[in-house]
Amino acid sequence: MSLFDLIGNYRWDAKVVLVLAAFATKYGEFWNLTQLYPCDTLAASIMRLKKLPYKLRVLKPQIKALSLLVKTMMDVAMCIIKFEAMPLQHVELGNDVLIVTKFSDSTIIAAWELSSLAYRLSNIYSILKDQVDVCQQEIERNLHVKLLSLVDEMQNDNQKILNLLFASNNYLSLKDCPTQVKLGVSELKNKIVLLLISKPKLFSLEELLLLVQQTCDHHLSESYKIVWVPLPSSDTWTDSEDTSFNFLSDSLPWYAIWKPRSLRSAVVKYIREEWNYNEEPLMVVLDSNGKVTNNNALDMINIWGARSFPFSASKEAELWQDQNLTMQLLLSDINPLLAYWVKEGKNLCIYGSENLAWIKQFNDNITQLKKTGLQLETIYVGNSKLSEQHIKEIMATTTAKNLSVLLSFTKLQFFWLRLESMRRSKLRQGKTPSSDHVLEELSTLLEMNDKEQGWAVFGSGSLTNIMRLQGEKVMELLKKYHEWGENVPKLGLLGAIRNFLDPTFVAGPCSHFYLVPSSEEVITQGSVICEICMHPMKKFVVYQP
Known part of the structure; x- marks a missing residue:
């Protein structure tokens, strides 16, 4: 009884575990000695000192009853632990559940005879299990109803929804991954919360590194917090999912x-049904009042990083407003050197291919152009499907001649991952390639990625558009530089190329305009490209009497 006095202030699940541990110590010692005493003199001596029986065959009925009792004790313990883990603070339970629970607690230790105790405990376990199952069903039902009702409720902060999402009898339901410190949801009060929902495996390494790069090391990092919410593929967790979660949660810079x-x-049901989680990663944004402002901010963060703050759907639409596909959009968030070149307004050429012969011919032509004085920086981005080994072989060839700026394999993947994010983001805005020039260009670039022939995109950090060419057209342009190179100082690189390819091209923005009724989609779809000069058109509202 002294043990029960010592643990009197503990929770019931802790009491059960401690009592079972104490029993297991004695029970295990007994069985260990009985197995060793026939061939171990020390074990035999200890049994004599403790006056333990040698002939276990005589005690077979008692041992059988004891084994049954131990099994039943384990079942009851698991049931009590399950009950204690329920978030009772979130749901009002009926008195009948609590009465049964109190009855079971007081009778677990009330039996005298071993065999009858096992029988009585088994009956108590059956009753307790049924009541705990009813209690759990009631909790789950009420919790789901509360989550659904929060959509229409005005909240002063984000604490109510976070406490419901991470409902637990333990108020420290989060952890800071870098420090492994346990935290409560109160740490997220008055902050924008980004719930990163995914499988326990999360992303590929490159996708993970891109997200880390875009969300860390900037002045806004304390204004919001990312919380990783891993969900298993099925109703139960596998060992591999456990391993993945434990490894990543020790390495990530988030909560x-x-x-x-x-x-x-x-x-889990609410996340899958209301937030449309279907095994693909989501980043649901809750503002400081707990309201969902974006069902998936993952792509906009991959594209714009900290410029996406506060990560709402309206901010995403604002960022796309009047945004054309430029070198700045394509390159700025990949590499500091590329961002510097864009800022300086340098002439840039992004090219890709898996054909070593094409790449060598391209670089030989570029070398000849540079010898004539053309200022042009070339960046090789390969394609998204090339293996790291293949990329290294290509890099070894170009590095030997110092022909291009070479990105690491990870940075190359960043380029393609951001392109995919741009396309998804545009599609989420309700755009189509036929109605949106940027989406049309993105789709074409990604289609070129699927083809074996080489391609190139020309542009400048100071320009609001780009030019793309494929295969032999690239080589034809470079070989005939003597026909259009003299126009570069006057028209700029893109202007000279366009004038060569289309003699009717108008250098610089033209004065063309057209009027559309305010009801047409073109008014709100973002940037519109002039069909004559290929420059973005400015929007003006004209009122007619």
Whole structure:
């Protein structure tokens, strides 16, 4: 009884575990000695000192009853632990559930005879298990109803929804991954919260590194917090999913759920149904009042990084407004040197191919152009499907001649991942390639990535558009530089190329305009490109009497 006095202030699940541990110590010692005493003199001596029986065959009925009792004790312990883990603070339970629970607690230790105790405990376990299951169902139902009702409620902060999402009897339901410190949701009060929902495996390495780059090391990092919410592919966690979560949660620079296994099924159901989670990563944004402002901010963060703050859907639409496909958009968030070149307004050429012969011919032509005085920086981006080994072989060839700026394999993947994010973001805005010039260019670039022939995109950091060419057209342009190179100082690189390819081209913005009714989609779809000069058109509102 002294043990029960010592643990009197502990929770019931802790009491059960401690009592079982104490019992297991004695029970295990007994079985260890009985197995060793026939061939171990020390074990035999200890049994004599403790007056333990040698002939176990006589005690077979008692041992069988004891084994049954131990199994039943384990079942009851697991049931009590399950009950204690329920977030009762979030749901009002009926008195009948609590009465049964109190009855079971007081009778677990009330039996005298071993065999009858096992029988009585088994009956108690059956009753307790049924009541705990009813209690859990009620909790899940009420929790789901509360989550649904929060959509229409005005909140002063984000604490109510976060406490419901991470409902637990343990108020420290989060952890800071870098420090492994346990945290409560109160740490997220008055902050924008980005819930990164994914499988326990999360992303590929390159996708993960891109997201880390875009969300860390800037002055806004304390204004918002990312919380990783891993969900298993099925209703139960596998060992491999556990391993993935434990590894990543020790490495990421964000917050994570302390015990993702403890997420309530009502919460998982809500995430899958209301936020449309279908195994693909999501980043749901909650503002400081707990309102969902973006169902998936992942792509906009991959594109613009900290410039996406506060990560709302309206901010995403604002960033796309009047945004054309430029070298700045394509390159600025990949490499500091490229960002500097864009800022300086340098002439740039992005090119890609997996054909070593084409790449060598391209670089030989570029070398000849540079010898004539053409200022042009070339950046090789390969394609998204090339293996790292293949990329290294190509880099070894170009590095030997110092022909191009070479990005690491990871940075090359950043380029293509951002292109994919741009396309998804545009599609999420309701755009189509036929109605949106930027989406049309993005789709064409990604289609070129799927083809074996080489391609090149020319542009300048100071210009609001680019020019793309494929295969032999690239080589034809470079070989005939003597026909258009003299126009570069006057028209700029893109202007000279366009004038060569299309003699009717008008250098610089033209004076062309056209009027459309305010009801037409073109008014709100973002940037519109002039069909004559290929420059973005400015928008003006004209009122007619």
